[in-house]
Amino acid sequence: MKSITIVGGGPVGCLLAVLLAKRGYGVHVVERRPDMRAANISAGRSINLALSDRGLRALELAGIADDVRKIAIPMRGRMMHDVHGVQTYAPYGVGDQAINSVSRGELNKSLLTLAEDHGVMISFEQRCVDINLAAPSATFERDQSGVRTTIASDLLIAADGAYSAVRGRMQYLDRFNYSQSYLQHGYKELHIPAAANGEFRIEKHALHIWPRHSYMMIALPNLDGSFTCTLFFAHEGSPSFAELTTREAVAAFFNEQFLDAVAMMPTIVDDFFTNPESSLMTVKCYPWVSNNVALIGDAAHAIVPFYGQGMNCGFEDCRVLIECLDDANDDWTTALARYQELRKPNGDAIADLAIANFFEMRDKVADPVFALRKKIESYLYATYPDRWIPLYTLVTFSHVPYATALRMGQENDAWMDRMMTIPNIAEEWQTEGGKAALEAIVRERAPHGIDPSLIVTR
Ligand SMILES: Cc1cc2nc3c(=O)[nH]c(=O)nc-3n(C[C@H](O)[C@H](O)[C@H](O)COP(=O)(O)OP(=O)(O)OC[C@H]3O[C@@H](n4cnc5c(N)ncnc54)[C@H](O)[C@@H]3O)c2cc1C
Structure with a gap:
């Protein structure tokens, strides 16, 4: 079996290590920081994170989702606080649909331990300082002593975050696109x-x-x-x-x-x-793969946090990569080509959605017209689920590709703009006449054709 070096022992690097070790690969994770299970150090920039269904599905593959659920607090909606302290609640979904607040440090520690349990070798306090993309090999420097070690392996996967050293090296490649x-x-x-x-x-x-x-x-x-x-x-x-x-x-x-x-x-x-x-920054780049070197997680697509999807997207990358390996019978050239082809449009889509959600959260959630649109949207989703799924549901409670979610969200907006032109819509939408007017518009829309099993309901 091939040997794999993963640069970075953050959440994405650790999850991928578990999934690859379960497949029988010899995996070595090399992490810049000390072992957070031993040292009392901060586990990163955000202390807690919203973990949603895309992330949970990948954790299920690793067999750790139930353990993570035990240390998570479900958040079923947003509570808005106005300047006078008046609170207004709006559910995120229906039933028990929720996002989960989880300690980033505890999650990362659990994944480190799970990786070791599966035979993954983890080296700490080794900073990647250089890459040979052709070999492939990576050179690491010990923080204290400055001693350098070069590790060669069959595959090198960069999960070293938004400021990825591996991506930095890939930027010297001809026709490597990069924006920050x-x-x-x-x-x-x-x-x-x-x-x-x-x-x-x-x-x-x-x-x-x-x-x-x-x-x-x-x-x-x-x-x-x-x-x-x-x-x-x-x-x-x-x-x-x-x-x-x-x-x-x-x-x-x-x-x-x-x-x-x-x-x-x-x-x-x-x-x-x-x-x-x-x-807060957004990074987009392409290609994510060069020979036997690949980018994953924030190293491939750093996004702003306003949809709570950065880590979820990275975890979904891991799941999709494993599915590509399944489909290609572990032919890595084929699998990596397919992985980047599938994931790049989705990384771009969630990056754009995350920026748009910043404006929604800070500007619009307090706006009565926005609240009305959300209420009507919930009604439409409950009544015509074959024609209407809210964008938030598609992003957060589904496994529909982010790019599809982005497109459907834009279409939702256009249809909702039309509905807002119904006379006295704010007062009328709950009356028989108002509902008939909404129905007349929604029936003009073709069914979306999304497999209902991709929407997570509990
Ligand atoms: C304020 C804020 C809030 C957020 N909230 C959410 C949220 O609610 N939900 C969500 O899903 N996401 C959220 N995110 C995004 C999330 O934190 C990231 O998407 C996620 O941490 C990415 O995981 P990763 O493993 O790819 O990268 P990282 O978590 O950055 O891990 C990279 C690892 O690589 C190591 N490393 C870096 N450079 C080197 C090197 N040269 N050599 C060796 N090791 C190296 C680092 O020490 C680190 O351990 C938030 C981000 C921010 C900033």
Whole structure:
């Protein structure tokens, strides 16, 4: 069996290692950081993550989905907080459809252990500094000593994240396309601790959003009763991180904009100055494969976090790669060619959807017309599921390719624009006449033809 080196022991690298080891390959994961199970280090930029069905399906393949569900908190909808602290709830889906808040560190640790249980060799504190794409081989440097080791293998897979060293080397290839763009907004993580009795201070089973048009704060629950908050805010301009330079300015800003949250954030000012201001970028590139070297996860497609899909997309990459190996009887040349052909359009689609969702979350969720469109959309989905599936459902609760979701979402928007022209739609849509008018339009639309088994319902 072929030997495989995976650069990067983040969630995607570890999951892929498990899946390939289960197939009988000899897998070696080489990770830059110390072993997070031993060292008390941060497991990355985002403390908790929304894990959704695409990610869970790949974890099921690895046999770890049920264990992960035990450390996850289902979030069934979004809870909007206005400037006066008034909360409005909107479900994400129907029934028990939910996204799951999970500690990124705990998930990564579980995957590291599972990989070792399956015979994967993992080396830590070895930073990839060079690649020989033709061999293939990778050269790693020990952080402390600077000692370099070169590892040759039959295949080299880069799961080394958004700033991938392997991708950096691929950029020197002829006809390698690459684009990187930063949002003008960055983010800072903040904290709502548990109440004195260990209880959650706000609804546990929701993703909380404080939409403020040009910026927003969100909060996801943790198992210990706390919430990890993330403020998405412009780096510069007004208002922006650049403006909030004094304790007084920070306190005044939060008191004015997030009054109900501030009451639950006793260390807000200290946290604001202690925690880093981080940036958000999108990376698109192609090809993802060169000889026996391939990119996966954020190394292939770094996206902004507003659809909660970065890791889910990376996990789906792993599942699709394994299916390509199945189809090609483990002929790697055929499988890798098919993998990049299938995944590249979907990586691009979720990158674009994630940026669009930023504007939806910060600007539109508080808008009554947007809320009306969402209510009508839920009605249409419940009544005409063969003709209407909401975009959020397609992205989050389905295994429909992201590119198909993007296209159907654009079509939904156009049909909904027409429905909004029905006279007095806000008042009429729940009456018999209003429903008949909606039906007349929706019946003009051809059935979408999506296999219902691709939509996850519980
Ligand atoms: C604020 C924020 C919120 C997010 N929320 C969500 C969410 O809710 N849901 C979701 O699905 N996704 C979310 N994401 C995205 C998610 O974090 C990433 O998509 C995911 O971590 C990608 O996994 P990965 O294994 O490909 O890369 P990474 O997690 O970046 O892991 C890469 C690994 O490679 C190692 N490495 C890097 N360089 C080298 C090198 N030169 N040599 C050796 N090792 C190296 C790193 O140390 C790391 O362990 C969020 C991201 C951010 C920034």
